[in-house]
Amino acid sequence: MIFEKVTDLIGNTPMLGIPVPAKNSMLLLKIEKNNPGGSMKDRMARNMIVEMLRTGRIKPGGIVVESSSGNTGIGLAIAAIEFGLQFIAVVDHHAAPDKVAVMRALGTDIRYVKGDYKEDEVAVVERQRLAAELAEQLPGAVFMNQSDNPANAGGYADFVQEVIAQTHGRVDAFVGCVGTGGSMTGIARGLKAHNAKTTSIAVEPAGSIIFGQPGHPYYQSGTGTPKGDTVGLVLDYSCIDKGVQVSDSQAFETARYIAKRTGLMVGGSTGGAIYKALEFIHSGVISGNVVSVVADGGEKYLHTVYNEDWLRERELLNPAVSANLKRWLN
Structure with a gap:
């Protein structure tokens, strides 16, 4: 087809199967990095804009404002071009430089939050405050507010139908990252509507507060809710069977291991979801067809997750993680 x-x-997007022979299971990775913006957030970003236009909350030629660590921003930048809108992305130092560069290349107006933040501290609260302020000040501007926007979760309806078709209707478990909660809620709800017995496991970074654990800084980007922020209204806890945490070293070592084993480069948060999926398959908590998402590609993290010097300086190298993965997959 010509689009x-x-x-x-x-x-x-395609799906890659990684066998786990000892447990008679298959880890099925939905390759969302193949979307034009390089992440699964393309789906929800366009859906949020479509809904804003449909309801009249934004007019043609208007301004879209959003707080983003990068992937949602890229998706919004692409959708803004389609509908003739301006886009302002509010980012902090935690955003990967390559993501910011992509947004700029797409014509995005980048606004950095001010303040003295640690390298592993995510300034989500200040990002959202500034985004809301800009939307109030600028004529014709609307703050997308993805954390509380129902169209966030609604953007994954097609994802669910694709997964059901690709697995011939058999999805025994879904393991995904949880940040704003949009993807986790939209996907888990949809899969459970298809089969109520599907187990859903949500993975947040160690240091995130979504499941009530103490908050502290973390390096994983685009996932979790940091200390000082509030969990988004879009997150529906009732569709999540288990909420778990993954450390930065577990996430990043897994991303690097998967790249070397399969040739597929995945982002750091995806590495965390894969690690927990394999851990739970190995322990017998889940089995059969276990679906997870390659939320974005490792190409965006060459200077961090895939840089051994960067990892060593931050004490994020952990050979035990690779040893676990080798044992679980062999």
Whole structure:
């Protein structure tokens, strides 16, 4: 097929199966990095704009404002081009430089929050405050507020239908990252509507407060809710069977291991979801067809997750993680 616009390329992403022979299971990775913006957030970003236009909350030629660590921002930048809108992305020092560069290349107006933040501290609260302030000050501007926007979760309906078709209807478990809660809620709800017995496991970074654990800084980008922030209204805890945490070293070592074993480069948060999926398969908590998401690609993290010097300086190297992965997969 020949498509007419870039957003037509969103969705219909492939799936890669990684066998776990000892447990008679298959880890199925939905390759969302194949979306035009390089992440699963393309789906929800376009859906949020479509809903804003449908309800009249934003007019043609208006301004979209959003707080983002990068992937949602890239998705919004692409959708803004489609609908003739301006886009302002509010970011902090935690955003990967390559993601910011992509947004700039797409014509995005980048605004950095001010303040003295640690390297592993995510300034989500200040990002959201500034984004809301800009939307109030600028004529024709709207704050997307993805954390509380129902269209966030609604953007994953096609994802669910694709997974059901690709697995011939058999999804025994879903293991995904949880940040704003949009993808986790939308996907878990949809899969449970198809089969109520599907187990859903949500993975947050160690240091995130989503499941009531003490908050502290973490390096994983685009996932979790940091200390001082509030969990988004879009997150529906009732569709989550188990909420767990993964450390930065577990997430990043897994991403690097998967790249060397399969040739597929995944982002750091995806590494965390894969690690917990394999851990729970190995322990017998889940089995059969276990679906997870390659939320974005490792190409965006060459200077961090895939840089051994960067990891060593931050004491994030942990050979025990690779040893576990080798044991679980062999």
